[in-house]
Amino acid sequence: xxxKLFRKNESIALGLCLILxxxxxxxxxxxxxxxxxxxxxASISPTAIMAFGMMxxxxxxxxxxxxxxxxxxxxxxxxxxxxxxxxxxxxxxLVLLAGLAxxxxxxxxxxxxxxxxxxxxxxxxxxxxGLAMTMWDKxxxxxxxxxxxxxxxxxRFFGLYYMTWIMLALLLVFTFFLRYTAAGRxxxxxxxxxxxxxxxxxxxxxxxxLCYACTGLLAAVAGVxxxxxxxxxxxxxxxxxxxxxxxxxxxxxxxxxxxxxxALGAFLGVSFMSLLTNMFNLxxxxxxxxxxxxxxxxxAVIVIDGYVTLxxxxxxxxx
Amino acid sequence: MPLNxxxxxxxxxxxxxxxxxxxxxxxLTLALFFFLSASRSSFLTVGNIHSILYDxxxxxxxxxxxxxxxxxxxxxxxVGSMFGFGGAMMGLFIFNYQLPVEAxxxxxxxxxxxxxxxxxxxxxxxxxNSMMVTIGVMMAVKGVNWILIQRxxxxxxxRAQYNFVTLELFGIKWTILVMLVVALIFxxxxxxxxxxxQLYYIGxxxxxxxxxxxxxxxxxxxxxxxxxxxxxxxxxxxTARLKxxxxxxxxxxxxxxxxxxxxxxxxxxxxxxxxxxxxLGVLFVSLLQNGLTSFNINTYVQQIILGAILVLxxxxxxxxxxxxx
Numbered sequence: 233x234x235x236k237l238f239r240k241n242e243s244i245a246l247g248l249c250l251i252l253x254x255x256x257x258x259x260x261x262x263x264x265x266x267x268x269x270x271x272x273x274a275s276i277s278p279t280a281i282m283a284f285g286m287m288x289x290x291x292x293x294x295x296x297x298x299x300x301x302x303x304x305x306x307x308x309x310x311x312x313x314x315x316x317x318x319x320x321x322x323x324x325x326l327v328l329l330a331g332l333a334x335x336x337x338x339x340x341x342x343x344x345x346x347x348x349x350x351x352x353x354x355x356x357x358x359x360x361x362g363l364a365m366t367m368w369d370k371x372x373x374x375x376x377x378x379x380x381x382x383x384x385x386x387x388r389f390f391g392l393y394y395m396t397w398i399m400l401a402l403l404l405v406f407t408f409f410l411r412y413t414a415a416g417r418x419x420x421x422x423x424x425x426x427x428x429x430x431x432x433x434x435x436x437x438x439x440x441x442l443c444y445a446c447t448g449l450l451a452a453v454a455g456v457x458x459x460x461x462x463x464x465x466x467x468x469x470x471x472x473x474x475x476x477x478x479x480x481x482x483x484x485x486x487x488x489x490x491x492x493x494x495a496l497g498a499f500l501g502v503s504f505m506s507l508l509t510n511m512f513n514l515x516x517x518x519x520x521x522x523x524x525x526x527x528x529x530x531x532a533v534i535v536i537d538g539y540v541t542l543x544x545x546x547x548x549x550x551x
Numbered sequence: 552m553p554l555n556x557x558x559x560x561x562x563x564x565x566x567x568x569x570x571x572x573x574x575x576x577x578x579l580t581l582a583l584f585f586f587l588s589a590s591r592s593s594f595l596t597v598g599n600i601h602s603i604l605y606d607x608x609x610x611x612x613x614x615x616x617x618x619x620x621x622x623x624x625x626x627x628x629x630v631g632s633m634f635g636f637g638g639a640m641m642g643l644f645i646f647n648y649q650l651p652v653e654a655x656x657x658x659x660x661x662x663x664x665x666x667x668x669x670x671x672x673x674x675x676x677x678x679x680n681s682m683m684v685t686i687g688v689m690m691a692v693k694g695v696n697w698i699l700i701q702r703x704x705x706x707x708x709x710r711a712q713y714n715f716v717t718l719e720l721f722g723i724k725w726t727i728l729v730m731l732v733v734a735l736i737f738x739x740x741x742x743x744x745x746x747x748x749q750l751y752y753i754g755x756x757x758x759x760x761x762x763x764x765x766x767x768x769x770x771x772x773x774x775x776x777x778x779x780x781x782x783x784x785x786x787x788x789x790t791a792r793l794k795x796x797x798x799x800x801x802x803x804x805x806x807x808x809x810x811x812x813x814x815x816x817x818x819x820x821x822x823x824x825x826x827x828x829x830x831l832g833v834l835f836v837s838l839l840q841n842g843l844t845s846f847n848i849n850t851y852v853q854q855i856i857l858g859a860i861l862v863l864x865x866x867x868x869x870x871x872x873x874x875x876x
Contacts, residue, residue: 297686346873347865348819350682351809354628355862358806362854475690488683520697527691531673534684538677 245484245500252507260514268510270393274385274461275506277395278303278454279476283484283498284406285447286477291410292440293423293490294342295478297353299451301360302334303470306455308364310381311372311465320381328452334360335448339441357474365467372465385460395457399499402450406495419443423490475526480505482533489541576815576831583835587842594845601723607837608726609792611830612785613801614808615733616667616778618829620681621812622741623754623771624821625674629685630782630808632692633663634801637783638790639699645712646703652712656787660780666692667779671772681775689805700796713791726788730830737826750774754821803854806861807836813864818872 256263282299289295306327313323334356341352376382387394410416421429422436430436459465482488483504484497505526512522588595613630620627640659644650650658670688674681718725740747752760753767761767782801789800811832817824836857843853 341862341866345866345869347862347869350626350680350686351819351865352862354806355858355865358803358858358861359855362851362858365851366849366855472690475686488680518698520694520701523694523697524691525694527687527689527694530687530690531684534679534687535673535677538679542678 242485242494242497242500245497245504248483248504249500249507252504252511256507256511256514259511263510263514268514272506272510273393273396274458275509276503277393277399278458278461279473279480279506280399280499280502281395281402281454281457282447282451282473283477283480283502284402284495285443285450286474287481287484287486287493287495287498288406288410288419288443289447290478290481290486290488291419291423291490291493292443293426293488294349294440294443295353295488296338296444296447297350297474298334298338298357298360299447299477300470300473301357301364302331302448302451303455303458303473304467305334305360305364306331306452307459307465307469308367308372308467310377310456310459311375312367314377314381315372315375320378323381324456327456328449331452331455332445332449335445335451336441338448339444342444343437343440368465368467373467374464376464377460382460382463385457385463393461395461398453398457403495403499410494420491423492425491472523472526475530476505477502479526479530479533482537487537487541488534489537573816574828576828576835579814580831580835580838583838583842587838587845591842591845594842599841601727603837603841604727604730604834605724606841607830607834608724608730609785609789610804610807610811610837611730611734611833612788613782613804614811614829614833615737615781615826616774617808618737618812618815618817618824618826619747619750619774620771620778621754621817621819622750622821622824623767623774624757624819625681625771625775626809626819627667627670627685627775627778628682628805628809629667629670629688629692630778631801631804631806632689632696633667633779633782634786634789634804635696635798636663636666636692636801637786638796638800639696640783641787641790642703642706642708642796643699645708646706652708652715652791656784659787660783663783664776664780667776668772670779671775674775675768675771697798700798703796705795707795708791713794716788716791734826734830741826751822754823756822806857807833810857810861810864811836813868814860818868819865820868820872823872 253263262268282303285299286296309330310323310327313326318326338353338356341347341356342349345352384394389397408416410419418429418434418439421432422434422439426436455469458469462469477498480501481493481498482501484493484499484501486493486497486501508525509522511517512519512525593599613634617627617630637656637659640662641652641655644655644658645652666688670681670684673679674684716726720728737747741750742748749760749765749770752763753765753770757767786801790796793800812824812829813819813832814835815825815828815830815832817829839857839860840853843856848856
């Protein structure tokens with residue numbers, strides 16, 4: 233029983249998180265302070281919300297590099313709309329629609345036009361960044377959002393931020409969806425064996441399209457929560473977050489080959505990445521070193537993932 | 552020979568006449584050129600054309616290895632950050648180790664080449680998706696660049712360390728001449744030589760080429776190393792041109808390079824591509840950016856346009872070249 237538990241990738245991520253927590257507890261005196269736990273929540277929650285989207289794509293065997301741009305776009309668009317004097321609910325609805333639209337664009341390019349997922353989403357990332365920055369002006373960062381918008385990122389319920397509750401709710405929804413609904417199980421079939429899934433009669437194009445749309449929407453939700461927490465739009469929102477999400481999902485049991493992964497794994501992976509960042513900040517290491525570590529981790533994760541897949545393929549006699 | 556667009560294998564040696572369809576990039580470049588000369592009075596001056604070519608010649612170094620790799624169906628997204636890495640490493644060797652520039656640039660290329668070799672090794676041994684691996688490398692190397700360049704604190708290169716890049720031959724900057732010569736040499740070797748022709752075989756059908764005894768993995772490793780080293784060389788030249796290492800050197804270059812290679816007739820499915828056409832692709836991107844700037848279009852809108860062109864080019868590639876598996 234215990235050995236079986238250890239072999240699961242999710243427990244690896246959990247173990248890594250625990251190790252980091254122990255290290256941080258001893259190495260830094262401020263880890264368990266309220267303000268540090270708050271900033272941890274604020275970094276885990278939006279990233280985990282995006283990672284759920286990334287996880288369902290990875291399960292289908294795809295991924296999305298444009299989510300960081302979607303987050304930025306949503307943040308800056310929200311700033312623009314609040315400048316125009318719209319009220320908070322309509323701002324939120326409009327920016328979520330914008331995120332959904334970019335997600336649909338990704339889905340259209342990848343699922344319908346069959347463009348390589350990596351290049352299509354890099355192109356969209358590039359376009360989204362350009363689009364966001366054309367709407368950006370420097371004065372924006374001094375202008376705060378309306379109070380009830382900021383409340384989304386600042387207010388608490390039973391000691392946890394709203395965004396943490398939203399993230400936990402989505403965690404439950406996705407766990408249930410992936411495990412107990414026919415639609416969720418289909419993703420594993422599409423990722424595990426596309427041809428077979430198509431032959432059985434699954435509409436794999438539609439499934440992938442919807443996954444991309446869903447990921448865009450989740451990225452927009454994360455973007456709204458993140459800018460609400462920062463209180464004003466910033467041009468640095470979402471930089472490199474697609475990498476964090478991808479690494480988190482793979483550490484949490486997903487695979488680039490598709491067909492594997494659960495929502496809890498995404499959450500644990502994100503927690504690990506956020507704790508890692510937290511460690512860099514608390515121990516006052518160079519912030520750019522984080523990029524190096526994240527990049528090297530990504531390569532390591534890809535190599536290990538590739539090695540495991542290769543071994544499995546060899547065992548199945550496919551190579 | 553399925554379609555007449557782009558060179559595939561030399562299946563029909565008798566066909567010597569020019570394949571007009573594969574020179575789409577030439578027509579595009581010429582069309583853009585004439586459009587800009589007609590619409591902008593400031594465009595068609597010797598100084599402007601020279602500066603566009605000068606700009607192109609730096610970027611082209613990042614595109615050489617990239618083209619060789621895309622012919623084999625591999626994509627190297629780390630070229631942009633390797634470009635910056637060349638500059639950062641050159642700064643490191645010059646500022647911290649007091650080496651002369653003649654030693655600093657080859658050493659920078661060597662370090663970059665070793666990283667490229669490691670990437671190639673990982674990709675070929677574990678059969679990884681090269682794009683994923685090089686995205687990780689891109690990120691890590693970019694972080695290293697930032698750290699190094701922050702440490703230099705804006706120090707300038709000495710005059711003797713940068714003025715070599717502005718040398719001229721017959722009134723033309725030498726980097727432009729090197730670009731033309733290198734493109735021509737690679738073009739000739741890609742079509743005539745046994746060693747470079749095998750890239751097309753590997754890209755066309757990897758398993759068959761291995762069965763025929765080509766050492767495909769070694770060739771791929773060598774090309775990854777070459778790609779990184781040449782990108783670093785271009786970056787070092789660019790740094791010399793700016794007179795100090797800067798973090799914007801090579802930023803977003805990978806997007807321009809992929810776009811250039813793909814509109815230059817290379818296919819992300821492998822088996823196609825040509826060095827001259829990639830060079831024209833790089834020139835096209837430079838012309839486009841020059842033109843957009845002359846129309847006062849800001850860089851972020853330029854980014855949107857370039858991203859859209861990339862997606863469009865890949866879409867056309869998918870429609871035309873996707874293997875019917």
